[in-house]
Amino acid sequence: MATETTRFTTGTTTAAPGTGTGTGDTPQWGGAGGGRGKRPRRRGERGPLASFGLHATLLLAALVAIFPPAWLLVTSFKPKADTFTISLLSNFTLDNYDHVLNNTKFLTWFGNSLLIVVTTTIIGVFISSTTGYALSRFRFPGMRPLMWTLLITQMFPMAVLIVPLYNLMAQYGLLNRPIALIVTYLTIAVPFCAWMMKGFFDTIPVSIDESGRVDGLSPFGTFWRLIMPLARPGLAVTGFYTFVTAWAEVAYATAFMTGERHLTLAGGLQTFVNQHTQDWHLMTAAAVLIAVPATLVFGYAQRHLQSGLTAGATKS
Numbered sequence: 001m002a003t004e005t006t007r008f009t010t011g012t013t014t015a016a017p018g019t020g021t022g023t024g025d026t027p028q029w030g031g032a033g034g035g036r037g038k039r040p041r042r043r044g045e046r047g048p049l050a051s052f053g054l055h056a057t058l059l060l061a062a063l064v065a066i067f068p069p070a071w072l073l074v075t076s077f078k079p080k081a082d083t084f085t086i087s088l089l090s091n092f093t094l095d096n097y098d099h100v101l102n103n104t105k106f107l108t109w110f111g112n113s114l115l116i117v118v119t120t121t122i123i124g125v126f127i128s129s130t131t132g133y134a135l136s137r138f139r140f141p142g143m144r145p146l147m148w149t150l151l152i153t154q155m156f157p158m159a160v161l162i163v164p165l166y167n168l169m170a171q172y173g174l175l176n177r178p179i180a181l182i183v184t185y186l187t188i189a190v191p192f193c194a195w196m197m198k199g200f201f202d203t204i205p206v207s208i209d210e211s212g213r214v215d216g217l218s219p220f221g222t223f224w225r226l227i228m229p230l231a232r233p234g235l236a237v238t239g240f241y242t243f244v245t246a247w248a249e250v251a252y253a254t255a256f257m258t259g260e261r262h263l264t265l266a267g268g269l270q271t272f273v274n275q276h277t278q279d280w281h282l283m284t285a286a287a288v289l290i291a292v293p294a295t296l297v298f299g300y301a302q303r304h305l306q307s308g309l310t311a312g313a314t315k316s
Helices: 002-009 048-076 095-102 106-137 143-155 158-171 178-201 206-214 219-230 232-248 251-256 265-269 280-309
Strands: none
Touching: 048 280, 095 106, 095 280, 106 143, 106 178, 106 219, 106 232, 106 265, 143 178, 158 178, 158 251, 178 232, 178 251, 206 219, 219 232, 232 265, 232 280, 251 265, 265 280
């Protein structure tokens, strides 16, 4: 009996044949030789080769995206004779920027663009936000046709509208005036931005509007004092889209504005490379200068862009 008692109180167990060592609960994977094998891959988990291929593809895509602006920047510091060479700043010079700033109408073009862009952005954001708020909160006669009108206007290519808009501006004597481009850019930006702002306002609870009316605010007071501060991400996206639309547009700027003192930056770039001159070194320097304000605006607004672009995806 003593011998049997000792056998059952030692705490050791004997493993069954083929079940492992018997010293724990960790499963063992092995082949015929009893060695440790590879851990089975979970569902959706990438292998080393697939992970390498994914990162290599992303790196290649990043290089492809970065190469054009990087080469534009490098070319802007080259003299005219080295414009099409593959050398990297072997003859570094700032003469291109000096010529663009001091010997052309670049600063005049910049002033014209700044006036048009700032005015378009302010008016466009205000009209888009008020229109989007009205479509989101109110029901009124003609609401559905208005929404369809805003949507249908996005289907027309810009090139189709140049001739009728040009005739309209000429009829009212608005050619070579900033207001011509301001009105044109608003017709491009406002319909899209109004739809986007409607989707954003749909995510803001209606109870906030109701609490404002209980406190005695008018509908516009509720919109301005309560809703607008909550709509900053959407306003950032709207403002950035309107800014880029007016800053980078070329077709209307060259059609409605003639004469160097009336041109915008987009139209002024065409004076460097055309059928008479091919000053690529000057155009690259001007393009870099034009890109600086857009980069600054994007850097300021980028923290709101992601939340603003996805705000209309779901409703609260």
